[in-house]
Amino acid sequence: MTDRELDAAGISDPGLRAAYRQCRRLNARHGRTYFLATRLLPVARRPAVHALYGFARWADDIVDDLHSAASPADRAAALDGLAARLRDGLAGRPSEEPVVRALVDTAARYDIEHGHFTDFMASMRSDLVVTGYPTYDHLRRYMHGSAAVIGLQMLPVLGTVVPRAEAAPRAAALGVAFQLTNFLRDVGEDLDRGRVYLPEDLLAAHGVDRDLLAWSRLTGLPDRRITAALQNAAELTRAVYREAAPGIAQLDPVARPCIRTAFVLYGAILDAVADDGYRVLHRRAVVPRRRRAVVAVDGLVRVAAARARAAGPRQRYGAAAGPPGPVGAGGEPSAREGQVRKETV
Structure with a gap:
């Protein structure tokens, strides 16, 4: 199945295919919900999503691996090295790092703004030194780089039926909603890493602080104040989902089942x-x-319906027609914002 995806995307270089395969393995191993939703995309677009996920996961693992004996200084050096290889790759200097090689290729094929990757790496760097956020506004500034830009990176791959700039705020909000969900689910694991991603003022409004969270984590005992704070965090997260929801209809119809499935899951x-x-x-x-x-079954039904509708011509913004070829290699040029293309699935 991997070869089918790579063939459909027009990725023929053996080294590049190996790089994309590694990204796909990272996605399948660590992002089960995300990977399941990706299976609903047209096959030609899946490698790009794997590349975006694989790079993000690689960087995140440098910061978060609890089993590593690396010191904070070692992790900072490793993250700086990855950022340097990314800069070189985006500047046209080849990289031997598989996740960087796949990401750079995807960025060129889909004309993804390089600033999104810079912002992402800045948030990863802050995770090495920042352990909490006083307010939701502080957390949102962090999540711009750690989550909102992921939605913005995805947008050219998914394609839209409106100009990309119009769909961007909803895509960014969906990235934030997904990350807020992870923050709520992973409160205990993040606490083990010395971090709390729930805003301190939200916790304090319910009489909760880091010490109380640590006591509950250590003893295994619940506390009604913590429960109330977590309920508040869930309500905040659901509000962001409501903000993001209209963006699904702005996507290319054949990409909607993928994002709708991720949204629901x-x-x-x-x-x-x-x-x-x-x-x-x-x-x-x-x-x-x-x-x-x-x-998943509902997603498959929606995919079938979208493919049937896609049999005729339609207008779409942001994704290339057919399998996009490498820039400068005689293949299809990368997608440009505002270009109207057609694709068969």
């Missing part, structure tokens, strides 16, 4: 957290397999 994580009594400090909330299967 990530929202189901919030449901799982609530159903488990907000015990996220003590165990990881999991969406039941049956629920995941139902959502």
Whole structure:
């Protein structure tokens, strides 16, 4: 299946194919919800999504790996090295780092703004020194680089039926909603890393501080104040989902089932957290397999309908026609914002 995706995307260089395969493995291993949704995309676009995810995961692992013996200075040096290889790659100097090589190729094929990657790396760098956020505004500034830009990177790959700039705010909001969901689900794991991604003022409004979270994590005992704070965080997250939801209709119809499925599955994580009594400090909330299967089947039905509608010509912004070829290699040029293209699925 991997070869089919790479063939459809027009990726023929053996080294580049190997780089994309590594990104796909990272996606399949670490991003189960994201990977499942990606399976609903047209095959030619899947490698690009794997590349974006794979690079982000690689950087995140440098910062977050609890099993590594690396010191903070070692992690900072590793992250700086990755940032340098990324800069070189985006500047046209080849990189041997597989995740960088795949990312650079995807950025060229889909004309993704380089500033999105710079902002992402800045947020990853802050994770090495910042352990908490006084207010939601402070957290949103961090999430611009760690989450909103992920939605913006994805937008050219997904394609839109409106100009890209019009769809961008909703795409950014969806990236933030997904990350807020992860923050709520992973409160305990993040606390083990010395970080709290819930705004301090939100916690304080319910009488919660870091010491109380640490006590609950250590003892395994719940506390009604913590539960109330986590409920508040869930409500805040659902508000961001509502902000993002209209953006699904702005996407290319053949990409909508993928994003709708991710939207529903990530929202189901919030449901799982609530159903488990907000015990996220003590165990990881999991969406039941049956629920995941139902959502996946619905996505497949939507894909079939979208492909049937795609049989005729349509206008779309932001994604290349057919498998885009490497820039300067005689293939299809990268997509430019505002260009109207057609694609068969």
